[in-house]
Amino acid sequence: xxxxxxxxxxxxxxxxxxxxxxxxxxxxxxxxxxxxxxxxxxxxxxxxxxxxxxxxxxxxxxxxxxxxxxxxxxxxxxxxxxxxxxxxxxxxxxxxxxxxxxxxxxxxxxxxxxxxxxxxxxxxxxxxxxxxxxxxxxxxxxxxxxxxxxxxxxxxxxxxxxxxxxxxxxxxxxxxxxxxxxx
Amino acid sequence: xxxxxxxxxxxxxxxxxxxxxxxxxxxxxxxxxxxxxxxxxxxxxxxxxxxxxxxxxxxxxxxxxxxxxxxxxxxxxxxxxxxx
Numbered sequence: 001x002x003x004x005x006x007x008x009x010x011x012x013x014x015x016x017x018x019x020x021x022x023x024x025x026x027x028x029x030x031x032x033x034x035x036x037x038x039x040x041x042x043x044x045x046x047x048x049x050x051x052x053x054x055x056x057x058x059x060x061x062x063x064x065x066x067x068x069x070x071x072x073x074x075x076x077x078x079x080x081x082x083x084x085x086x087x088x089x090x091x092x093x094x095x096x097x098x099x100x101x102x103x104x105x106x107x108x109x110x111x112x113x114x115x116x117x118x119x120x121x122x123x124x125x126x127x128x129x130x131x132x133x134x135x136x137x138x139x140x141x142x143x144x145x146x147x148x149x150x151x152x153x154x155x156x157x158x159x160x161x162x163x164x165x166x167x168x169x170x171x172x173x174x175x176x177x178x179x180x181x182x183x
Numbered sequence: 184x185x186x187x188x189x190x191x192x193x194x195x196x197x198x199x200x201x202x203x204x205x206x207x208x209x210x211x212x213x214x215x216x217x218x219x220x221x222x223x224x225x226x227x228x229x230x231x232x233x234x235x236x237x238x239x240x241x242x243x244x245x246x247x248x249x250x251x252x253x254x255x256x257x258x259x260x261x262x263x264x265x266x267x
Binding site: 002003005007008011012015016017019020023024033036037040041044101102105106109120121124125126152155156159160 | 228229231232233235236237238239240241243244245246247248249251252253255256257259260261262
């Protein structure tokens with residue numbers, strides 16, 4: 001049977017955000033697009049298991065995340081390799097931030113453990129509720145909250161360290177403060 | 184200095200840096216000490232994190248649906264058998 005055009009449009013509407021999530025997971029736009037494509041193939045093949053009226057983006061994000069997780073174990077090396085590719089592959093830079101700032105931020109984000117990074121992205125960028133994010137990641141809501149908090153703290157530390165150069169003599173003090181957090 | 188200051192009060196105010204001085208108080212009325220500055224820097228970074236995170240994400244979202252993915256979804260949704 002053919003796919004209901006309304007469902008198809010819901011799938012298509014979720015693609016831009018799904019791609020952004022995939023890129024944030026992979027750090028590499030080519031791999032991210034492969035991952036999105038694989039996700040859509042799988043989703044459309046199992047479209048019967050999607051319940052109309054429920055959250056299509058959350059359903060697709062769950063599939064993509066599971067694919068990424070199973071693939072990640074096989075291809076860890078490529079994930080480590082991702083640094084530096086991300087900005088080049090974007091057609092447009094974020095307008096609010098300068099290039100250097102953006103590079104620093106992206107590099108800091110890449111240093112986060114993947115479970116913290118994905119939690120932060122889902123809640124802070126994709127706009128999912130903690131509950132939806134917990135569903136996507138297959139964990140408790142409290143776990144998501146804690147991962148988001150740790151991700152924010154760690155990013156703040158990393159960015160504070162990067163900003164130390166601007167403050168000159170206080171460098172060592174700030175580095176110690178930034179590095180000696182509550183972890 | 185007082186007289187000059189009064190005469191050019193407007194200009195003087197413009198030139199002053201927007202940095203809290205030693206007498207500055209925070210929202211709770213406590214002095215803004217060095218330690219307080221560290222915390223405030225942390226908050227600024229936190230706000231920056233949210234902004235940059237969304238800016239990074241939205242830069243990709245704005246690219247929309249790539250043609251090959253659009254084609255793929257439309258082709259598959261016309262097939263009898265899904266993506267099998």
